[in-house]
Every structure is written in C-alpha cells, then in structure tokens.
Amino acid sequence: xxxxxxxxxLLMLVxxxxxxxxxxxxxxxxxxxxxxxxQVITQPSRYVTTDQVAKRIIEKDPTLELIDVRLxxxxxxxxxxxxxxxxxxxxxxxxxxxxxxxxxxxxxxxSNDDIIADQAWVIAxxxxxxxxxxxxGGLNCWIETIINPTMPPETAxxxxxxxxxxxxxxxxxxxxxSTTQPVSVTKAKVKVRRKKKEKAxxxxx
Amino acid sequence: xxxxxxxENCGFNSTFKILTMGPLIPNDIITGDWNFVIAILIGxxxxxxxxxxxxxxxxxxxxxxxxxxxVVLRVFFTAVIVAMVGLLYFDYFGWLDLSKIFILPTFLSxxxxxxVIMGVGxxxxxxxxxxxxxxxxxxxxxxxxxxxxxxLGIFIFGEAYPxxxxxxxxxxxxxxxxxxxxxxxxxxxxxxxTVIALAAFWVTxxxxxxxxxxxxxxxx
Numbered sequence: 001x002x003x004x005x006x007x008x009x010l011l012m013l014v015x016x017x018x019x020x021x022x023x024x025x026x027x028x029x030x031x032x033x034x035x036x037x038x039q040v041i042t043q044p045s046r047y048v049t050t051d052q053v054a055k056r057i058i059e060k061d062p063t064l065e066l067i068d069v070r071l072x073x074x075x076x077x078x079x080x081x082x083x084x085x086x087x088x089x090x091x092x093x094x095x096x097x098x099x100x101x102x103x104x105x106x107x108x109x110x111s112n113d114d115i116i117a118d119q120a121w122v123i124a125x126x127x128x129x130x131x132x133x134x135x136x137g138g139l140n141c142w143i144e145t146i147i148n149p150t151m152p153p154e155t156a157x158x159x160x161x162x163x164x165x166x167x168x169x170x171x172x173x174x175x176x177x178s179t180t181q182p183v184s185v186t187k188a189k190v191k192v193r194r195k196k197k198e199k200a201x202x203x204x205x
Numbered sequence: 206x207x208x209x210x211x212x213e214n215c216g217f218n219s220t221f222k223i224l225t226m227g228p229l230i231p232n233d234i235i236t237g238d239w240n241f242v243i244a245i246l247i248g249x250x251x252x253x254x255x256x257x258x259x260x261x262x263x264x265x266x267x268x269x270x271x272x273x274x275x276v277v278l279r280v281f282f283t284a285v286i287v288a289m290v291g292l293l294y295f296d297y298f299g300w301l302d303l304s305k306i307f308i309l310p311t312f313l314s315x316x317x318x319x320x321v322i323m324g325v326g327x328x329x330x331x332x333x334x335x336x337x338x339x340x341x342x343x344x345x346x347x348x349x350x351x352x353x354x355x356x357l358g359i360f361i362f363g364e365a366y367p368x369x370x371x372x373x374x375x376x377x378x379x380x381x382x383x384x385x386x387x388x389x390x391x392x393x394x395x396x397x398x399t400v401i402a403l404a405a406f407w408v409t410x411x412x413x414x415x416x417x418x419x420x421x422x423x424x425x
Contacts, residue, residue: 009403015290016399019392022297 031126040125047136048108050145051163054170057081065105069120070112078139080110081174088116091123100129110135110142146170227301252339261339263331263347270328272416275409282402289395308380315373330354 040046056064057080066083068075075085088111090096100107107124109117109132117134124132135142149167152160229235258280259265268274295301327333332340332351340348366373384391 005406009406012286012290012399012403015294016286016392016396019290019293019395022294023390023392 030128032128037122037126041122046121046133047114048133049136050142051166051170053080053108053110053135053142054146054174055166058170058173063104063106065099065102065107067099067107067109067120068111069109069116074112080139080142083110086120088120088123091120091127097124097127097129100124100127100132105131107132108135109133111138113138113140147174226299227295228305231305232302251335252342255336256339256343260336261343261345261348263340263345263351266333266336267328267331272412273420275405275413278409279406282398282405286395286399286402289398293391293395308382310380311378312374313376313378315375318372326358 053064053066057066066080068079068083068085069088069091070085071087072085075083079085084099086096086099107129109120109124111117111120114134114136115138117138121132121134137144146167149164149171152164226232226234230237230240255261259276260280265274265276269277292301292303296303323333330337330347330351332348334355337348337351337355341352378386382391383389383394
C-alpha cells in the first residue's frame with residue numbers, strides 16, 4: 001500500500017483525537033448566568049437618584065465609591081467629588097476592575113446620561129461583581145436637580161419643598177458655598193477581592 | 206450658572222468588535238446579496254471536485270455496489286471526516302461560530318425512506334443528481350438520460366405530493382445534531398467517524414484488489 005496513505009491515515013487520526021483537547025472554555029465560567037442577569041437587571045433598586053448620591057457625598061459616606069465611566073478628557077473637565085475615572089472600555093482590564101468588588105463599598109457608576117453607566121453596570125454584573133448602582137439621569141440630571149434645582153410650584157407638597165431645600169443646600173455645598181474644604185475621606189479598609197483568573201490550559205510539553 | 210448639558214455616548218460604538226469571523230452572512234460581515242455569488246463559486250468547485258474524483262462515470266459510482274470500485278465511499282467519507290474535524294477546529298480558532306450555522310431539520314422516517322429511494326436510484330442509474338450533471342458536462346449520454354429522468358421524477362413528486370404530504374412532514378425533530386439527540390460530545394462522533402472511515406478505506410482497498418483480479422475488463 002502507498003506510504004502516503006499511511007501518513008494521511010495517521011494524520012487524520014491524530015487530528016480527530018485532537019478534537020478532544022480543543023474544548024472551548026465554558027462561556028459562563030467567569031460570568032453569571034443569563035437568567036441571573038435578567039433577574040437583577042430588572043430590579044429598579046439598581047438605580048440611585050442624584051439626591052441620594054448628593055446626600056452621601058455631603059455626609060462623606062466612606063462606603064460610597066463613585067466611578068465616572070466617561071472618557072478621561074470629560075472626567076478632567078467636570079466630575080463628582082472623589083470620583084474615580086474608569087472609562088467604559090477599561091472595565092475589562094485588571095486595572096479597571098481593581099475598583100470593583102471591594103468589600104463593603106457601594107459602587108455608583110455615572111456618565112453624562114445613564115446609558116454608558118448602565119452599560120458599565122451590565123458588564124461588571126456579568127463579570128460577577130456585586131453592590132453596584134447606576135446614578136439615574138447621570139451628570140445631566142445632577143446639574144438639573146442638584147446644581148440648578150428649580151423651585152417647586154406653590155401647590156407642591158411639603159416633601160417636594162423639603163427636597164428643594166435639600167437641593168438648594170447641596171447646590172451651595174457643591175458650587176463653593178460651603179466654607180469647609182472637602183476633607184479627603186479615609187475610606188474603610190480596602191480589601192481587594194480580585195476574581196481568580198482561570199489559566200488557559202497549556203499544552204503538555 | 207448656565208445649565209451644563211453633556212452628550213451621552215462619547216464615541217464608544219466602535220469599541221467592541223465581533224471576535225468570530227464566520228458564518229459571514231449571519232455575522233453581517235458580508236450582506237445576504239452575496240448568497241448566489243458564493244453558491245455559484247461553491248457549485249463550480251463542487252462540480253470540479255466531483256469530476257476530478259471520477260464521479261462523472263456511472264461505472265465508478267455503481268462500482269461500490271459490486272465491490273470493484275469504492276471511490277464513492279472514499280470521497281464521501283473523506284468529505285465527512287474532514288468537515289467534521291475541520292469545523293471543530295474552526296470553531297476553536299474562532300473562525301466559525303458553530304452555534305450560528307444552519308442545521309437541516311431532521312424528519313427521521315421520511316429521511317430513511319428518501320435515502321432508500323435515492324440508493325435504489327443510484328444503483329440503477331449509476332448517478333446521483335449532482336454527478337449526473339458532471340456526467341453531462343463531459344458528454345455522457347447515460348448521464349443525460351438520468352437527468353431527464355430526474356426532472357420527470359421531480360415533476361411526478363410535485364404532482365403526487367398531496368397524497369403523501371402527511372408522511373413527508375411527519376416526525377420533525379427540528380434542527381438537531383447528533384450531540385443534541387444523544388448527549389454525547391461532538392469529538393466522540395468525530396473520532397468515531399474517523400476510525401470507521403479510515404478502517405473502511407483500508408478494508409475496501411483490499412476488497413477492490415480481490416474483485417478486480419477476477420475482472421477481465423474494467424474501464425472507467
């Protein structure tokens with residue numbers, strides 16, 4: 001018999017056996033399941049209002065971690081006090097994920113609106129991180145409600161006036177009306193819980 | 206203080222790329238308009254390879270039933286195992302997303318009957334539909350008559366369709382693969398088919414040798 005056939009026979013056998021070793025990684029090994037994502041994505045509690053954020057900034061809440069997911073250029077122009085800049089595309093990198101999944105910290109994503117922040121939230125959630133929120137309305141809403149609050153009509157309820165008073169005070173606080181300098185907050189002891197990276201199966205030799 | 210308005214979406218659209226290449230049309234790499242262009246190119250390649258494998262000769266094709274020529278078995282088994290093993294590697298390398306390819310729906314009993322009819326036609330006429338056209342292309346008269354019969358058969362099938370439409374559409378199992386039905390992982394099938402195919406190559410080569418020894422005359 002032709003020698004070439006013997007060679008081809010062996011080659012085909014080796015290739016066929018090789019298919020056992022090329023199993024694709026389970027897509028969901030490092031991710032949460034789609035059903036879980038669907039469950040958490042529909043919870044309205046994943047949004048926080050600008051008022052809640054403002055209150056926690058003013059109270060210097062050490063468990064609050066603000067993450068600005070816009071580009072660094074925008075971050076330099078304007079951002080919230082003590083916010084960290086993690087552009088959306090950096091969420092996939094180790095450096096970007098250093099700020100996520102820290103014990104006892106509540107992450108609040110924000111961008112100009114809440115679309116990009118929402119994307120960041122979904123990506124980070126799929127990667128398995130928890131305790132994350134999105135600031136509803138983003139910075140546009142922040143300017144509208146906290147920096148330039150509009151007075152409610154006279155017929156408004158007491159709660160709305162209460163809210164307006166808070167916003168007015170917050171506006172003063174954030175636009176320099178406050179005499180106290182923002183003190184750098186000592187955050188709770190940071191324990192980085194980085195997710196274990198699964199090493200790709202390396203060859204036998 | 207003027208109201209600051211920030212625009213959302215700062216050029217992020219192009220950040221995420223599709224990592225998998227194929228299948229080209231479902232992945233929007235090329236438009237569906239290319240379907241027919243690709244079909245013609247594949248058709249030409251298919252016809253060329255059929256002819257080059259000797260499939261335009263009805264003696265070659267029918268030889269598998271008489272034991273003097275197993276080229277049909279070799280060519281089809283080679284195609285099956287190369288495609289089977291090859292696609293698994295393509296999927297692994299990210300060149301083709303196997304979850305997106307089209308899988309013909311399975312109608313078990315109609316397909317078995319269809320296979321039997323096809324096989325009977327094959328051994329009687331010495332061609333299968335594709336090979337009859339390669340036969341015509343090189344000027345074989347028997348292929349021409351086979352193709353005429355083929356169109357007659359299609360016509361009769363079309364006219365008689367209402368009588369067996371129920372059976373024709375029965376037992377739809379959907380777009381399933383062997384892995385879906387049996388739960389056995391694809392590499393087992395790839396290896397199994399490869400071993401069977403390779404064994405068949407060697408065994409049929411021996412059968413061919415013995416049968417041909419007793420043949421006085423054999424022309425393709």
